[in-house]
Amino acid sequence: MTAGQYFRDIFDTVQSVFIGMKITVRYIFMKPVTVNYPEQHLTFAPRYRGIHEFELNKCIACDLCAKACPVDCIYIEKTGPRRIDKVTGLVEESDPKNGQLTRFAIDYSKCLFCALCTEPCPTDCIHMGKLHDLSGYSRGEAVVEFSELDKKGQRTPLPLWIERNRATIPWVQDEFDRVRAGKLADNGGDIPKI
Numbered sequence: 001m002t003a004g005q006y007f008r009d010i011f012d013t014v015q016s017v018f019i020g021m022k023i024t025v026r027y028i029f030m031k032p033v034t035v036n037y038p039e040q041h042l043t044f045a046p047r048y049r050g051i052h053e054f055e056l057n058k059c060i061a062c063d064l065c066a067k068a069c070p071v072d073c074i075y076i077e078k079t080g081p082r083r084i085d086k087v088t089g090l091v092e093e094s095d096p097k098n099g100q101l102t103r104f105a106i107d108y109s110k111c112l113f114c115a116l117c118t119e120p121c122p123t124d125c126i127h128m129g130k131l132h133d134l135s136g137y138s139r140g141e142a143v144v145e146f147s148e149l150d151k152k153g154q155r156t157p158l159p160l161w162i163e164r165n166r167a168t169i170p171w172v173q174d175e176f177d178r179v180r181a182g183k184l185a186d187n188g189g190d191i192p193k194i
């Protein structure tokens with residue numbers, strides 16, 4: 001190596017450090033684009049597609065959602081056909097002519113959140129929700145049994161972090177109360193019916 005090459009290498013190194021530090025210093029004074037989640041509430045787009053919300057008392061078990069699903073991750077088990085009562089707009093479980101929906105489950109290890117299942121539903125009882133976290137300790141926990149949740153009055157599962165942080169973060173407590181009360185999210189990401 002020549003002396004000229006030696007000093008050029010030193011110059012290049014110092015110059016590249018200077019350029020890198022210039023960018024770093026510029027970013028120090030810029031407004032952060034990240035949010036301190038979950039302490040700060042993220043605002044989702046109106047068409048955001050989160051974990052489904054399911055109204056079992058409107059489901060006629062027609063299987064159209066399961067047939068529309070491109071990855072076959074909706075599991076439906078029933079004892080017979082179900083029909084909507086014209087007066088109440090709901091499936092009357094006590095009516096002996098109605099079958100029972102013994103299982104309605106979605107496997108979120110396969111779900112694409114494409115919303116294609118919401119489009120063909122004739123009773124508009126399956127929706128894309130607003131919650132997005134489904135962390136768990138086993139792969140089996142990715143399968144959400146909506147028919148079991150309905151027994152607790154819930155339309156959608158409650159993520160673990162909501163259960164754990166609700167006492168300290170007001171908006172998390174609001175979401176907890178909403179889900180426990182069986183209320184749907186304000187605006188979901190369903191595919192609009194034409």
Ligand code: SF4
Nearest residue numbers: 069111112114115117
């Ligand atoms: S969102 Fe898409 S992938 Fe998920 S259950 Fe519905 S149709 Fe299937």
Ligand code: SF4
Nearest residue numbers: 059060062063065121
């Ligand atoms: S399409 Fe709607 S009514 Fe039919 S099985 Fe699916 S959720 Fe139930």
